[in-house]
Amino acid sequence: MTGQRKRVAILISGRGTNMARLIEASADSSYPAEIVAVISDVAEAPGLVFAAGKGIATASIPRSGYSSKEAHDAAIDANLHDIGAEIVCLAGYMRLLTVRFVEAWEGRLINIHPALLPSFKGLDTHRRVLEAGVRIHGCTVHFVTAEMDGGPIIAQAAVPVLTGDTESDLAARVLKAEHELYPLALKLVAEGKVAMADGRTVFTNFNEGARDGSARLFSPASWGEDLDLEALARFTP
Incomplete structure (x- = not known):
């Protein structure tokens, strides 16, 4: 690929299967993002072991080591600057970030949520979807803002509720x-085809393809073989 690959750090709290998928995607030298670090607020997070096994730098920054959320987020921010991160991906990071942190990384901080936002923000999305009786569910990658699960949407994928x-x-x-x-959305952000401006998602030089509803932003293309969950499970308590 032409140009320099974007340096990406991933924040996790647990096993991190989405983290593993991003690492897998970035192993292709033509992918526009390079995963340079994985940071966890949980010292025993299995995802740290998995990432280290792939030769990626890891760091454990537990909340218990800091007097406040602000101090904890400041430590994470300092680590991100030390490694030269340009984009930060949340992949199962289970803490709400402070407004100061979010604003400092505005437009460069993305998250994946297991629902079709703006519906079903927050936790327990699958249970709530079943209780509501909706027939379509899915996931959303969005820019992170101070409002929980309220940032501008980058891409979504829908699945049926059987x-x-x-x-x-x-x-x-x-x-x-x-x-x-998630790899598709990160690719678009790293290429500069999707950005956040004035609280909205802006698309540049982006070809949605056919006008029949098959645009990639809504129905992700296949991304190689399925993730090796068996290998990842070796590091699961």
Whole structure:
């Protein structure tokens, strides 16, 4: 590819299957982003072991080591600057970030949420979807703002809600979609085709293709083979 690859850091709190998918995507030298570090607020997060095994720098920055949320986020921010991160991806990071941190990384901080925003913000999305009786569920990659799950949308993927679905069935189907959507969304941001401006998502030099609803922003293209969850599971407590 032409140009320099964007330096990306990933924040996790646990196993990090979306983290693993981003690492897998970035292993291709033509991908416009390079995963340079994985940071966790949980010292024992299995995802740290997985990332280290792929030769990626890791850091554990537990909340318990700091007197306040502000101090904790400041430590993470300092680490990100030390490694020269240009984009930050949240992948199962289970803490709300402070307004100061979010504003400092505005337009360069993205997250994946297991629902079709703006519906079903927050936790327990799969249970709530089943309780609501909706027939379409999915996931969203969005820019992070001070409002929880309220930032401008980058891309979404939809999956059906089947009549016999359990919460775990639905979660597994959505997670598979997440694993395709997140690398696509990061690619678009790293290429500069998607950006945040004045609180909105702006698309530049982006060809949506056919006008029949098949645009990639809404239905992610296949991204190689399925993630090796068996390998990742070796590091799961």
